[in-house]
Amino acid sequence: MGNTLLVEREGGVVTLTMNRPEKMNSFSLELLKEFGDVLGELAYDSSLQCVIITGAGEKAFCAGADLAERATMNETEVKKTVATIRRTMDLVENLPAPTIAAINGFAFGGGLEIALACDIRLISENAKVGLTETSLAIIPGAGGTQRLPRIIGKAKAKELIFTARRISGDDAVEVGLASKCVPQEQLLDEARSFAAEIAKNGPVALRMAKRAIDKGMEMDLASGLAFESSCYEIIVPTEDRVEGLKAFKEKRPPVYKGR
Numbered sequence: 001m002g003n004t005l006l007v008e009r010e011g012g013v014v015t016l017t018m019n020r021p022e023k024m025n026s027f028s029l030e031l032l033k034e035f036g037d038v039l040g041e042l043a044y045d046s047s048l049q050c051v052i053i054t055g056a057g058e059k060a061f062c063a064g065a066d067l068a069e070r071a072t073m074n075e076t077e078v079k080k081t082v083a084t085i086r087r088t089m090d091l092v093e094n095l096p097a098p099t100i101a102a103i104n105g106f107a108f109g110g111g112l113e114i115a116l117a118c119d120i121r122l123i124s125e126n127a128k129v130g131l132t133e134t135s136l137a138i139i140p141g142a143g144g145t146q147r148l149p150r151i152i153g154k155a156k157a158k159e160l161i162f163t164a165r166r167i168s169g170d171d172a173v174e175v176g177l178a179s180k181c182v183p184q185e186q187l188l189d190e191a192r193s194f195a196a197e198i199a200k201n202g203p204v205a206l207r208m209a210k211r212a213i214d215k216g217m218e219m220d221l222a223s224g225l226a227f228e229s230s231c232y233e234i235i236v237p238t239e240d241r242v243e244g245l246k247a248f249k250e251k252r253p254p255v256y257k258g259r
Contacts, residue, residue: 064109
C-alpha cells in the first residue's frame with residue numbers, strides 16, 4: 001500500500017484520508033489505484049459499520065482530477081482515467097456500510113463528486129465546493145450530473161453546473177448538499193461523532209436500510225415498498241434482531257455482532 005490514501009480504523013469505523021495536500025489531494029493514478037484496492041476490500045468487510053472520507057491538510061478536501069498529470073496523457077489515456085474515476089465513485093456509493101464525507105476544504109469537480117457518492121456530507125466553514133467542469137469546456141464526468149440533482153433537485157443542480165459556481169459551506173447546507181457546517185477544527189470530531197451514532201446500531205440493519213433507500217428511490221412507490229419488505233425479511237432471522245429485543249427488554253445497551 002502506498003501513502004496517497006491513509007487508512008485508519010477504530011472498531012467498526014474506518015477513516016480514509018486522501019493524502020496529497022501539496023496537490024490539493026487531487027486524483028492521481030496512484031491515489032485512484034489505492035482507493036480501488038481499499039474500497040474493494042471494505043466492500044466485503046462484514047464488521048464494517050461506517051466509513052469516513054476526508055482530505056489531508058487544511059486547504060483541500062479534493063480538487064478533483066490531477067490536471068498536471070492529465071496534461072501529459074493522450075486522448076485514450078484520458079478516457080481510461082475518467083472511467084477509473086467514475087468507477088471509484090461507484091465503489092464509494094455501493095459500499096454496503098454508511099459513508100460520511102468530511103469536506104475539510106476545497107472540493108471541486110471530482111472532489112465534490114466523491115462526496116456526492118457518500119451517504120452523508122459534513123462541511124467545514126472554510127470550504128468551497130462546486131462542479132466547475134463547464135469552465136474547462138467539459139462536463140462532470142464521474143456522476144455529478146446524476147447525483148447532484150438527486151440530492152438538491154434538478155433546477156438548483158442545473159444552476160450550479162451551468163455556472164460552474166463555487167459555494168461556501170453555509171450555502172452547501174442551505175441547498176441541501178451538506179447536512180451540517182462546522183468550524184474546520186471541529187469537522188473530523190463531528191464526523192466521528194456521526195459515525196459513532198451510526199455504529200451503535202445493528203450492522204445488518206444499517207446495510208439493509210441503505211439498500212432499501214438507495215434502490216427504492218429508483219423505483220415507483222409500490223415497487224419500493226415491496227423491496228423494503230424483502231430487505232426486512234433478510235433481517236428477521238438474524239441474531240442481532242433477537243439481541244435488540246432482548247436488550248430493550250433488559251434495559252441494557254445491545255451487543256450486535258453483524259449476523
